[in-house]
Amino acid sequence: MAKDQKVIIVGAGLVGSLWAILMARRGYQVSVYERRGDMRSAGFIGGRSINLAMSDRGWKALEKAGVSEKIKAVAIPMYGRMMHSEQGQLTFQPYGKEGQAIYSVSRGGLNLELLRIGSQFDNLRYYFNHPCKSVDFRQKTIKFEDKIAQKKVEASADLIFGADGAFSAVRSSLQRLPRFNYAQNYLDYGYKELHIPPGPEGQHLIEKKALHIWPRGRFMLIALPNPDGSFTCTLFLPYEGHEAFEKLQTDQDIEAFFVKHFPDALALMPTLLENFHQNPTGNLVTIRCNPWHFEDQVLLIGDASHAIVPFYGQGMNSGFEDCTILDEMMDDYQEDWSKIVPDFSQQRVKDANAIADLALRNFVEMRDLVADPKFLLRKKIASHLQDLHPGKFLPVYSMVTFSHLPYNKALSASQAQDQLFEHILALDGIENNWKNNPEVERIFLQWLKEQ
Ligand SMILES: Cc1cc2nc3c(=O)[nH]c(=O)nc-3n(C[C@H](O)[C@H](O)[C@H](O)COP(=O)(O)OP(=O)(O)OC[C@H]3O[C@@H](n4cnc5c(N)ncnc54)[C@H](O)[C@@H]3O)c2cc1C
Structure with missing residues (x-):
């Protein structure tokens, strides 16, 4: 493909903004369309986990994009799980061999850094406030809404990547094509983010270099460290049942639940009630589909093709690995997209299904077996x-x-x-x-x- 050819990436989340850098480095004319406003000026509006666990697959892709050093400098290594029993006893379980760690990384910080690096390329352009509405596969065009100008716009490209997350508009258009397989499964669990602030000297109040877990059989609380001395905690709990979100309505319900199950964490959470009421309860979904492409022209990557539950910490890592594999395929196939697109789609689906299964299993391991x-x-x-x-x-x-x-x-x-x-x-x-x-x-x- 001649390098003046046009590429559209839908979604400037973690995977879309990384993929844009790798394509721009190769000299393609890249346009990225994002539903949200420009995070570089408006700040990061997440809606999902504040921090994420990055592991080797993610780092490899960041190295390719030349950003790993910068991100690693502010990432916090977590060398193992620190389990908190109901009696407050601590047990440390290393993740791997000495020196091996997963890293707590800020979702917003990482996304912003990827956008900043992308904006240094003359051949990469971002269009914020442009939600994708649909794709016309025959005409090779995409319809967007320009939310600022309040008008509809249409764009065309030689290659289109759908990196628009679990509820992808590009995938919705693919779903209308014959023989497109699609499955979406929600867990009966939701999650809520909570907060442990730093100590008076800005220090971490529990072990900094570990991922903390309070395993309680059917549910659990986890905490990942942040560079400012705080921890972001996530409570994973069934929606319905004896001990469930539906039973935690009043301040008394919430406090009694934490006193009973997480007394040591409660002592570190002065804003528990405020956080609990203000933060939304998030859903946990697994999305599988197949094929991920249309001819040699449209390809889904990241959560758009394979959204998984977060219990192996591999959602972003697997999306970043999509980028690594595609980048390597560009070398192997001399950038012949008529081979890359169908081959990638065909070989990667089984890996995505495998990590989806492993992530579901790891939920049982984390909430129950680790104890x-x-x-x-x-x-x-x-x-x-x-x-x-x-x-x-x-x-x-x-x-x-x-x-x-x-x-x-x-x-x-x-x-x-x-x-x-x-x-x-x-x-x-x-x-x-x-x-x-x-x-x-x-x-x-x-x-x-x-x-
Ligand atoms: C609670 C929780 C914890 C997690 N923890 C981890 C972890 O520790 N490690 C890990 O590897 N993964 C983790 N994940 C998974 C990770 O968040 C996702 O896999 C990752 O964000 C996927 O990146 P993405 O770019 O494919 O999609 P997204 O991050 O969802 O980005 C999609 C982008 O597309 C934009 N968009 C959506 N629709 C449109 C549209 N119609 N038009 C234009 N733009 C659109 C969105 O605004 C967004 O910017 C976690 C997920 C959750 C829910």
Whole structure:
């Protein structure tokens, strides 16, 4: 494709603004249309999590765009989970090997930085306050509304990317085409963001370099650190039932619930009631669709094609990985989009479905299993096997978070590793005799042979 050819990206969220930089670097004429106002002047209006966990897949894409150093300088490493029991006991569980961490990153800060870098390209133009209304695939045109001028506008391009999030307008137009598969599933849970302010000296009041979890079986509270000494907490709770959002209506209901389940967190939350009433209750949705493209001209990326629940911290990371893979395909296929678009759509769907499944499973792990001694034992044995057999055994969490292995490989490995640990954990007295246990070694080597 000659570099004077036009590209439209719908959505200047995390994935759209990163993808715009990578396309502009290659010399394409890039126009980005965003529904919201310009965050560079109006500030970031989020509506969703204030901070996010960034892991290796996300960092790789940011490196490609030349922004990783700047973002890492203000990101906070979280080396493991800090579990808070109902009695206030703390247990730390490392995420990976020494030095491996996921990073707490500001959603608004990251989005703004990507926009600032994008605006340095002469061949990249942003159109804010321009919601996409529909795509006409035959005419290769997109209809937008210019909210400032209050008029309809139409634009055309050789390539169109739908990066307009979970409720994508580009995808809505694709849905009207024959043989487009689409599924949307909501969890019966909602989430609410809460706040732990910094201490009097601006310090973090609980361990800074950890992701905090208060696992309570059917529900949980988590907290991620911010650079100003505060924590952003998120309560994940069923909408209906005995302990549920519907039961937390009055100040007394909310306080009694926190006194019962999260007393140590409550002591750090002077604005709990205010936050609880003011902040909306968010939904948790998984969206799967297929194909992600129309001919060689329209392609969905990020949440527009694969929105997942946040329990593996992989939504943004997987969207950024879309950008990495597409960028690599541009080299492999000499920028022949008639090959890249259908190939990407075809090979990536299975990975997106795999991380959607893994994210749903991780919800059970986070809210329930992390407090289970058997689960903690499994983690310890897994880490031990990884040390004993480097390169031969990688725990699934590390595959997803600290590697670039396709997600569908991690999903298959998770099923295989479940079988391995079923055998190991069934050994008599395993709790007290798992290190250098010849029976563990025998089961492991047998399992390895079968893989
Ligand atoms: C509570 C919560 C916590 C999360 N935590 C993590 C985490 O720790 N780690 C992680 O990796 N992921 C996390 N995620 C997922 C992550 O937020 C998403 O995967 C990520 O934001 C997807 O980026 P995106 O650019 O594809 O979509 P979005 O961020 O939704 O951006 C889409 C953009 O398109 C714009 N837009 C929408 N409609 C139109 C239209 N019609 N026309 C023009 N523009 C439009 C929107 O205004 C927006 O700017 C979390 C999600 C939630 C809900």
